[in-house]
Amino acid sequence: MRVRVKVIARSKSAGVIEEQGEIIVKVKLRPERGKANEEARRLIALYFGVKPSKVRLVAGETSRNKVFEIDYEKGR
Template identity: 40%
Template sequence: MARPRGPDLTARAIPGAEFALRVTPRASRNQLTEEDGQLRAQVTAVPEDGRANKAVSELLAEALGVAKTRLTLVRGATSREKVFRLD
């Protein structure tokens, strides 16, 4: 059985919902955490050619229990502060 890599966000999987995250690329492992209501994503991917964005999208989709194609990056393509929308 796969080990969960973060909080269970399935209750927040409402179409149109937006998720703001603080991202740390080049981390030692992929994980999603929530501290004081702020989502934080650590990914091992490098921030080049959208690799880190793709890794964050996959982590968030897993935590929400949705397909990664349902998430759209709204803001922060080149920033550590990102906003994803669930379509």
């Protein structure tokens, strides 16, 4: 399953929210050396109830708008 998200770096609080059908991931880290992307990946995994290894970034490495692919099996 592919999920489009908007990532907001350097936020005061970290978490995932859904607004008007859009998934917004707030991370505390700066967008340097992929650290914010890694934190976003972990938060998305937590939000969807999967292991972080099941989530990978497929588009938007340097953009706020990103696409993550989740290896999500129903019933798990």
